[in-house]
Amino acid sequence: MSGDRHSIAQHRHLITDPDEKARREAENGIRQFYLATDIIREHIHDRERPFALAPRPILQLHHAALEGIDTFAGTYRNTPVTIAKSRHRPPEHFLVPELVAQLCDYVAENWDAASAIHLAAYVQWRLNWIHPFADGNGRTSRAVMYVVLNIRLDGLLAGTPTIPDQIADDKRPYYDALEAADTAWAQGTVDLTVMEQLLEGMLARQLLNAVEQASEGGTRSSG
Secondary structure (H helix, E strand, O other): OOOOOOEEEOEEEEEOOOHHHHHHHHHHHHHHHHHHHHHHHHHOOOOOOOOOOOOHHHHHHHEEEEEEEEEEOOOOOOEEEHHHHEOOOOOOHHHHHHHHHHHHHHHHOOOOOOHHHHHHHHHHHHHHOOOOOOOOOOHHHHHHHHHHHHHOOOOOOOOOOOHHHHHOOOHHHHHHHHHHHHHHOOOOOOOOHHHHHHHHHHHHHHHHHHHHHHHHHHHHHOO
């Protein structure tokens, strides 16, 4: 069992072989990323239709991550769930649809007034707090966060590794940021300072790498 923060819920895996599951997860990760970029492009090229986060693309992104792996791919959990290595206890399953709708409302209501980093941090934390799925909550929250960030910045961010990849490479700071926000919420406040600082640093790294990668590409082509 992993030593990381992870879901413990009733769900049925379709693949039991660890190597085969790892291969399918990698393939699905690519599919999920392409789906996320398709959603981003669709909205940044449609100036007449303002973006509004909705449950449907969240479920689509989850389905992309878990297709062929879990029987509940693309559906909300219908059982309780706990999170290993975390003090947070997610809400009851019957509250999930309403809480996801409220998350979407928050993004819509604060779209113009809040910064891109704040909205991205809120989505990443709140989806993990709700824990709407039996499995794949982290992967889906990072994909939805990235969609919101790119669309709010009005463009598809260049550079690698992307923010979701940076998180996947070292999850400890990400887990710490989630726990900090969970603790603040338990005390009655929304404080995403740690998560915002984490995402700001990762965004800077991605964009700096984009400049360096473009410069290297220009050097090679001129040579």
